[in-house]
Amino acid sequence: MRCKAIVVIVALFLAVPAMAAEHTVIQKNLKFDQPMLTIKKGDKVFFVNKDGVTHNVFSATPNSEFNLGKFNPGSRKLVELGEVAVVDVECSIHPGMNMTIFILQNWRKKLDKAVSMVTE
Amino acid sequence: MCATRKSRMQARARKCLPMMFGAVIFLSGPVAAQDITAASIEAMDFVPLSSWKLPEPRHPKTNPYRKERVELGKKLFFDPLLSGNGKMSCATCHNPNAGWSDGLATARGHEGKVLARATPTIVNVAYNTILMWDGRAPNLEKQALGPVTNPDEMANTRRNLLKTLRAQPEYVAAFEKAYPGIGITRSTVERSLAMYQRTIVSRNSPFDRWVAGDEKAVSANVKRGYLLFVNPDKGNCAICHQPPSFTDNGFHNIGLASYGSKNPDQGRYKQRKVPVARGAFKTPQLRNISETAPYFHDGSARTLEDVVRHYAKGGVATSNLSPNMRIGKLTDQEIADLVAFLKSLTGRIGGKNKTTVASQ
Numbered sequence: 001m002r003c004k005a006i007v008v009i010v011a012l013f014l015a016v017p018a019m020a021a022e023h024t025v026i027q028k029n030l031k032f033d034q035p036m037l038t039i040k041k042g043d044k045v046f047f048v049n050k051d052g053v054t055h056n057v058f059s060a061t062p063n064s065e066f067n068l069g070k071f072n073p074g075s076r077k078l079v080e081l082g083e084v085a086v087v088d089v090e091c092s093i094h095p096g097m098n099m100t101i102f103i104l105q106n107w108r109k110k111l112d113k114a115v116s117m118v119t120e
Numbered sequence: 121m122c123a124t125r126k127s128r129m130q131a132r133a134r135k136c137l138p139m140m141f142g143a144v145i146f147l148s149g150p151v152a153a154q155d156i157t158a159a160s161i162e163a164m165d166f167v168p169l170s171s172w173k174l175p176e177p178r179h180p181k182t183n184p185y186r187k188e189r190v191e192l193g194k195k196l197f198f199d200p201l202l203s204g205n206g207k208m209s210c211a212t213c214h215n216p217n218a219g220w221s222d223g224l225a226t227a228r229g230h231e232g233k234v235l236a237r238a239t240p241t242i243v244n245v246a247y248n249t250i251l252m253w254d255g256r257a258p259n260l261e262k263q264a265l266g267p268v269t270n271p272d273e274m275a276n277t278r279r280n281l282l283k284t285l286r287a288q289p290e291y292v293a294a295f296e297k298a299y300p301g302i303g304i305t306r307s308t309v310e311r312s313l314a315m316y317q318r319t320i321v322s323r324n325s326p327f328d329r330w331v332a333g334d335e336k337a338v339s340a341n342v343k344r345g346y347l348l349f350v351n352p353d354k355g356n357c358a359i360c361h362q363p364p365s366f367t368d369n370g371f372h373n374i375g376l377a378s379y380g381s382k383n384p385d386q387g388r389y390k391q392r393k394v395p396v397a398r399g400a401f402k403t404p405q406l407r408n409i410s411e412t413a414p415y416f417h418d419g420s421a422r423t424l425e426d427v428v429r430h431y432a433k434g435g436v437a438t439s440n441l442s443p444n445m446r447i448g449k450l451t452d453q454e455i456a457d458l459v460a461f462l463k464s465l466t467g468r469i470g471g472k473n474k475t476t477v478a479s480q
Contacts, residue, residue: 030368052352053359053368054443056396067394070443092394093444094370096249 025099026050027057027071027091032099041084041105048076056092061085064103067092156343157335166350171363172331174323174407177246183261183311188298193316195294196309201284202268204230204275210267210313213239216469219411220320225419230275236385238419243408243469246318247365253401253417254388255371260314265306278306285309322407325467338464344454345461354448355431355458366406366465372442373399375435378418384437387417398440410466424459 020042026033028050039045047057049071057077058067064087068077081087084105091097158169179185196202200209208230213222220241222228227235237253245251250258257263267273268281285291285304295304302308327346329337348355362368371388378384379399388397401417415421421430432450435441450458 030362030370056394056443058394060393070396072443090392091370092388092392092397093372093400093442094368095255095392096369 020044022046024048027055027097030091030094030097032089032097034099036100036102038102038104039081041082041103043081043103045079045081045101046076047071047079049073053094055094055097057089058092059087059089061087156340156347158330158333161347166347166352167358167363169331169346172327174244174247174328174364176323177244177318177321179315179318180259183315185315186298188294189312190316190319192294192298193312193314196313197316201288202274202276202281204277204280208274210274213267213273214242219243219408220469221412223413225414227273229273230271233272235272237417238414240404241408241412242317242320243322243412244320244365244405246321247405248367249369250402254391255402256391260317261307261310264310264313281309282306320469322467322469325407325465327461327464328467330464339460341457341460342464345457345459345464348450348454348458349461351448352446354450354454355428356447357431357458359444359446360403360442361406367403370403371397371400372403372444373401373440374416374431374445375438375441376416376418376420376430377436378420379440380437385418395440396443399437400440400442406462406465408466408469410463424462425455428455428458428462 021040022044023037023039024046025037026048030051030053037045047068049055050073052073054073055071056067056069057071057079059065063083064081064085066079066081068079071077081101081103083103085103087101087103089099089101161169197210197214200206200212202209213227214220215222220243222239224239226237227239229235240253245260251260251263252266257266265278265281268276269278282304285295291304295302295308298312299308326337327342330342348357349361350358352359360368360370360372373379373387373396376399384399386398388400388402391397409415410424413423415424415427416430421427428450430436431445431447432455434447435445
């Protein structure tokens with residue numbers, strides 16, 4: 001039974017076509033809703049401000065710099081991150097609000113590798 | 121099943137009734153101050169009173185509370201031996217008789233040199249997650265020797281500081297007692313100063329007593345002032361001076377006249393090269409603020425009324441005004457109520473504050 005379930009999940013997983021995925025990071029209570037986000041190169045990351053406060057999401061990570069400018073309550077902005085990198089993201093107004101985005105070339109390969117390392 | 125749920129809902133509605141009634145009174149016209157209570161505020165869509173309940177400060181895992189270390193930190197804090205010329209202590213600028221600040225517009229350092237920025241109070245510094253007007257220090261341990269070794273401030277060197285302390289048998293004994301087997305090192309000096317500062321806590325002001333449930337702890341003006349403070353269409357102060365410690369630990373350009381000068385202090389921009397950080401300074405906490413005049417990082421506001429009037433007019437040099445500085449129209453009475461509220465934030469320093477995040 002359990003085995004069957006795993007097979008179904010794996011099958012679903014493989015059925016997803018290899019295309020750019022979309023991720024959403026929410027700003028709420030002066031925090032990002034996730035401290036870390038792992039994405040595949042080419043994926044889209046949307047930032048959404050669900051706070052009553054204006055934020056300013058930016059990154060100073062070399063080769064991955066971006067600045068979304070004044071980020072008003074209720075708005076949604078897109079970041080396209082081109083390079084494989086570990087990108088530190090911060091609100092320049094509220095620096096306690098920070099997160100890291102891991103951009104991998106092919107995260108499924110890396111995941112398989114990680115799983116095999118664990119099982120060995 | 122259904123019947124019980126219905127009766128439960130009815131009971132809940134009955135409980136809510138007085139609160140709803142309070143909200144109706146509020147919305148239907150000017151509120152008589154006696155109607156403003158913790159319960160009537162809960163029913164509004166503002167920051168609830170309960171969110172300002174300030175917990176005991178926490179000592180970090182890496183520097184857990186020890187009585188001997190706090191006593192040692194206190195001795196160091198008040199000792200002019202820490203400065204290069206033996207004339208200044210931490211308390212010269214962070215003077216307990218001046219609200220743990222210095223009463224000056226901007227600080228005076230080594231040999232009386234006038235410095236660029238005002239001395240921030242250390243009251244409730246334990247709750248800050250980032251320190252200094254420009255946020256260049258991440259915690260009190262890392263900040264502790266900054267002013268001691270700054271040539272414009274206490275003008276000492278680390279090497280000379282340790283040498284001086286090690287030459288004092290009294291300090292050698294006190295450090296040995298507080299840090300057995302470690303003694304006088306840069307780290308133990310920093311940890312002692314940081315730990316002592318975390319005990320300078322104000323959390324029993326009239327406002328705090330109101331938060332705790334005493335409706336008579338504050339006057340009607342203070343209650344009206346609180347509503348203006350949290351109302352986004354009025355003072356909108358709580359957008360940055362957030363609960364529970366009255367700061368968002370953030371950085372804002374509030375449009376002070378000095379930002380319009382020829383070479384203005386760029387503040388946070390030195391640390392973060394982002395346009396919004398130009399001329400932005402840290403949001404200070406507000407407890408015991410009635411004791412720390414003059415105000416702002418440049419000391420340009422003489423009184424709390426001047427502070428509120430600065431915001432009420434929307435700032436002076438507004439070329440890079442914080443996007444969060446949005447203030448509604450305030451009448452003279454409303455300005456007076458806001459000032460009354462700010463004055464209700466002053467409490468006695470002290471109390472137990474020995475909580476450590478995790479014991480070692």
